[in-house]
Structure formats: structure tokens, C-alpha cells
Amino acid sequence: MTETWVSTLAQGKADLERASTAQKVADMLRERVLDGELAPGLRLSEEAIGGALGVSRNTLREAFRLLTRDRLLVHEHSRGVFVRRPTGDDVRDLYAARRVIECGALRRWNDVTEALREAARAPVRQAVTRAEKNDWTRAGQANIQFHRAIVRLAGSERLNEESDRLFAELMLAFNVAQEINDFYQSYVPWNLRIVELLNNGEVDQAVGQLTEYLDAAEQDLVSRLEAQ
Amino acid sequence: MTETWVSTLAQGKADLERASTAQKVADMLRERVLDGELAPGLRLSEEAIGGALGVSRNTLREAFRLLTRDRLLVHEHSRGVFVRRPTGDDVRDLYAARRVIECGALRRWNDVTEALREAARAPVRQAVTRAEKNDWTRAGQANIQFHRAIVRLAGSERLNEESDRLFAELMLAFNVAQEINDFYQSYVPWNLRIVELLNNGEVDQAVGQLTEYLDAAEQDLVSRLEAQ
DNA sequence: GATCGTGGGATTGTTGAACGATTCTACGAT
DNA sequence: ATCGTAGAATCGTTCAACAATCCCACGATC
Numbered sequence: 001m002t003e004t005w006v007s008t009l010a011q012g013k014a015d016l017e018r019a020s021t022a023q024k025v026a027d028m029l030r031e032r033v034l035d036g037e038l039a040p041g042l043r044l045s046e047e048a049i050g051g052a053l054g055v056s057r058n059t060l061r062e063a064f065r066l067l068t069r070d071r072l073l074v075h076e077h078s079r080g081v082f083v084r085r086p087t088g089d090d091v092r093d094l095y096a097a098r099r100v101i102e103c104g105a106l107r108r109w110n111d112v113t114e115a116l117r118e119a120a121r122a123p124v125r126q127a128v129t130r131a132e133k134n135d136w137t138r139a140g141q142a143n144i145q146f147h148r149a150i151v152r153l154a155g156s157e158r159l160n161e162e163s164d165r166l167f168a169e170l171m172l173a174f175n176v177a178q179e180i181n182d183f184y185q186s187y188v189p190w191n192l193r194i195v196e197l198l199n200n201g202e203v204d205q206a207v208g209q210l211t212e213y214l215d216a217a218e219q220d221l222v223s224r225l226e227a228q
Numbered sequence: 229m230t231e232t233w234v235s236t237l238a239q240g241k242a243d244l245e246r247a248s249t250a251q252k253v254a255d256m257l258r259e260r261v262l263d264g265e266l267a268p269g270l271r272l273s274e275e276a277i278g279g280a281l282g283v284s285r286n287t288l289r290e291a292f293r294l295l296t297r298d299r300l301l302v303h304e305h306s307r308g309v310f311v312r313r314p315t316g317d318d319v320r321d322l323y324a325a326r327r328v329i330e331c332g333a334l335r336r337w338n339d340v341t342e343a344l345r346e347a348a349r350a351p352v353r354q355a356v357t358r359a360e361k362n363d364w365t366r367a368g369q370a371n372i373q374f375h376r377a378i379v380r381l382a383g384s385e386r387l388n389e390e391s392d393r394l395f396a397e398l399m400l401a402f403n404v405a406q407e408i409n410d411f412y413q414s415y416v417p418w419n420l421r422i423v424e425l426l427n428n429g430e431v432d433q434a435v436g437q438l439t440e441y442l443d444a445a446e447q448d449l450v451s452r453l454e455a456q
Numbered sequence: 457g458a459t460c461g462t463g464g465g466a467t468t469g470t471t472g473a474a475c476g477a478t479t480c481t482a483c484g485a486t
Numbered sequence: 487a488t489c490g491t492a493g494a495a496t497c498g499t500t501c502a503a504c505a506a507t508c509c510c511a512c513g514a515t516c
Contacts, residue, residue: 020305021470046497056471058286061498062293069297071386077248078478078497096384104332156324158299162390249499274468284500285468306468306507 022062025055029063033072033083034168036175040085071169086173088222094166095218101163102147103207105154109198112153120149124191131188140184146191177224250290253283257291261300261311262396264403268313299397314401316450322394323446327439329391330375333382334438337431340381348377352419359416368412374419405452
């Protein structure tokens with residue numbers, strides 16, 4: 001007979017599941033790439049990195065495969081893997097996906113639990129206080145959390161994971177287009193407006209604002225990327 | 229100076245890009261899995277398959293990684309890889325994603341090119357003629373094409389690829405829940421209704437019908453899966 | 457009789473070396 | 487300045503090996 005308290009143990013499952021070496025290597029490299037420490041366009045030598053990390057080439061190649069599927073690295077046959085350098089087209093494609101996913105998810109606002117709704121409101125409040133302190137780095141992080149929370153309204157774990165990958169790639173594009181603070185200053189009130197519309201039950205209006213926000217962000221980012 | 233006709237050569241690029249052995253092996257295994265030849269739950273032995281296909285274990289493991297990311301295989305540490313056996317929860321998650329993606333994409337109906345719209349109408353006509361011939365297998369394929377075309381309205385290559393993976397996983401679930409013909413008979417007129425609404429410019433109504441269709445399909449598939 | 461150790465056997469995880477294939481680089485020929 | 491070519495560097499793939507882990511069957515214990 002299955003006892004109910006057994007299910008509480010399932011939470012610790014992830015800790016038990018030892019990550020494979022390739023997975024750990026991939027996680028380490030992902031951090032470096034998102035930090036910008038490994039610059040876009042850089043070629044990752046199998047021998048150099050494998051030697052530095054003390055893993056064999058085969059294991060390292062498995063890690064490369066994982067990050068390639070996350071779109072953080074690009075693989076060119078017989079040439080090696082490179083840190084992805086997002087192009088304007090990449091960003092346009094990325095925002096086309098965001099428009100569909102986030103707007104589609106936001107329309108479910110009235111169908112989801114209050115916990116999910118609150119998870120979306122909280123990052124906006126955080127962004128406001130951080131913006132007041134001119135802490136734009138953390139304000140930007142809160143912004144990402146807001147949009148992650150919007151995706152989570154859809155209630156699909158698969159979609160959550162896919163858009164986490166999407167946001168990771170977006171961070172890559174931000175790394176290339178530096179000095180984006182002046183745009184950050186405009187999105188904080190924009191997000192605030194979206195939340196207010198949602199609280200008033202005006203979901204369609206909120207979706208409209210979200211669309212405009214994404215259009216503006218896309219255009220801003222693309223122009224910065226293509227200016228270089 | 230770049231000449232314009234050079235760009236036409238880019239179309240043949242994919243042919244030049246030799247697929248790696250791992251990629252070819254993954255493609256072969258993907259076919260077998262989607263055919264149902266490799267049944268859900270089956271464990272894929274590295275030694276047996278590697279020997280049969282004449283590739284080394286390392287290369288085979290790369291192929292496994294690719295298919296694992298496609299969610300067709302599941303990898304369990306130190307136990308091996310297995311053909312995914314979709315659960316009811318998997319299907320519910322999958323349809324939650326479909327609802328957001330397809331409905332979000334469909335709302336762009338009036339913003340896209342006529343070619344994209346026609347690409348959505350054509351499979352429905354095909355499904356009708358095939359249904360008249362009681363060719364439900366091909367009618368089902370046309371149905372998938374219809375929904376793929378809906379996703380393509382979003383104009384995001386990334387989203388296209390992700391939903392191709394999604395539909396592949398859906399085929400896996402169909403394999404488990406056999407004898408689904410009686411539901412197929414109801415979706416053909418349903419799709420037809422959606423297209424008619426779109427042609428009349430009633431996009432919101434079409435989205436509503438699409439939502440209901442997805443709800444019904446989900447419930448039907450889940451009940452078949454959990455009946456076993 | 458059911459549960460609990462405890463082996464051995466099979467399979468996976470990872471490594472290291474090896475070699476052909478491909479790409480890159482630099483040098484020299486036209 | 488462009489082209490061709492030889493050599494070096496790197497990737498793609500295989501193979502063999504061994505440690506770590508899991509599975510299974512056999513008894514031991516209560």
C-alpha cells in the first residue's frame with residue numbers, strides 16, 4: 001500500500017540523481033557563456049578545454065552536444081564548436097516565438113491559480129525597488145523573472161524549459177549589445193502597466209501592451225546588434 | 229562585391245553539409261521509434277544496437293543524446309536509454325503547450341502572407357478527400373500538417389522546430405493508444421469549421437474552436453492512455 | 457513465507473590512445 | 487593579387503580497457 005508521506009520524498013529525488021560528468025561540464029560551461037566570460041564567436045577547443053577540466057574528449061563532446069541543443073554553442077562539421085554569436089535574424093526569430101508564447105500564456109490569466117498570478121506580480125515589484133536604487137543589473141534579472149512567470153501561466157513544463165533556453169539565448173544577445181540601461185528604464189513602468197491592467201481584469205489590453213513591449217524590445221535589441 | 233545569384237546557391241547548402249554518423253544513426257532510430265517498431269518502454273542496449281549498426285558505442289551514445297533531447301528516448305543514469313512511454317501527464321503537458329502555441333500563432337492569421345494561410349488550408353482539403361476514401365492513416369497525417377502550418381504562422385523557425393519535436397512525441401502517444409479512428413472522424417469537420425471561420429475573418433471564433441478541439445483531443449487521448 | 461543481505465554477471469560511465477578525414481595556415485608559383 | 491599545395495592542427499570515429507552501477511538469483515534470517 002502506498003503511503004502518502006512517501007510522495008514528499010520525491011522532492012529530494014533531484015539531489016540523488018547524480019549528474020553525469022558531461023552534465024556537470026555542460027553546466028559549468030553554460031555559466032561561463034552566460035557570464036560573457038566565453039565571448040560569442042569564440043571557438044572551444046576540445047583538447048584545450050578537456051585538458052583544463054580534466055575530462056576526456058568524448059565526455060567533453062557530450063557536453064558540447066547538450067549546449068548545442070540549448071543553442072548556446074554552434075557546431076560546425078570538422079571545424080569545432082563556437083559560442084553562438086546571435087544575429088539580428090536570431091533575435092527577430094526569438095521575439096516572434098516570445099510574442100506567441102507569452103501572449104498565448106498571458107491570456108490564461110483568469111484560468112490559473114492565484115499562486116501563479118502572484119508569481120508574476122512579485123518580480124515587477126522587485127524591479128521597481130531595484131530600479132529606484134539604480135541597480136539595473138538586478139532589475140534586469142527581475143524583468144526576466146516576470147516574463148518567465150508569464151510563460152508559467154501556460155502550465156506546461158515542456159514550455160517552461162523551452163523558454164528558459166530561449167531566455168538564456170537572449171542573455172547572450174544582451175552580452176553582445178552592451179549598455180542597454182536606457183532601455184531598461186522604460187520597461188519597468190511598462191511591466192507595471194501590464195500588471196495593473198491584469199489586476200483590473202483587462203486581459204486583452206494587457207496582451208496588447210505586452211505585444212507592444214516585445215515589439216519595442218526587439219527593435220531596440222536588433223538595432224544595437226546590427227549597429228556593430 | 230557580392231553578386232545576387234550567389235544567394236541562390238545557399239539552397240544547396242544543406243546537401244553539402246554531410247550529416248555526422250551520430251546524426252544518421254539518430255535519424256534511423258527516430259524512424260523506427262515513430263513507426264512503433266521500437267515499442268515504448270523498450271530498453272536500447274548500447275552493445276546490441278551498436279553492433280547491429282556497425283558504429284562504436286561512443287557514436288551511438290551521441291545519437292542517443294540527440295533523441296533524448298527530442299524526448300523520444302529517456303535516459304536513466306547507469307541504466308540505459310528507453311523508448312519513451314508517454315503518460316497521461318505527458319499528454320496533458322503537451323496539449324497545454326499546443327494550446328498556447330497554436331492559439332497564439334492562429335491569432336496572427338491576418339498579419340501573415342497569403343502563402344502561409346494557404347499552406348494551412350491545403351491540408352484540410354486533403355484530409356477531407358482522404359477521409360472520404362476511409363484512408364484514416366493519411367488523413368491523420370494531413371491533420372498533423374494542418375497544425376504544423378498553424379504553428380508556422382508565428383514565423384519563428386525556433387518555434388517550428390520545437391513543435392515538430394512536439395508532434396513527434398504526440399505520434400508516440402498515438403502509437404500507445406491504438407484504434408483512434410473514431411476520433412479522427414470528428415476532427416475533419418472540426419478543422420473544416422476552423423478554416424471557414426478564418427476565411428470569414430472571424431479569427432477569435434476560430435481560436436475558440438481550436439481550443440475546444442484541443443481540449444477534446446487531449447481528453448480523448450488521455451482517457452485511452454490511462455485506460456490501459 | 458516475506459523480507460533482507462550478498463554475492464556474481466551484465467551494462468553503463470569514462471578514459472586514453474590511435475588513425476583517417478577535414479580544415480587551416482603559410483609559403484611559394486603563376 | 488590570386489591560386490595551388492604541403493604540412494600542421496584539429497575534428498570524427500573507433501577500439502579497448504576498467505571502475506561504477508545496476509540487476510538478478512540464491513540463501514539467510516525472522
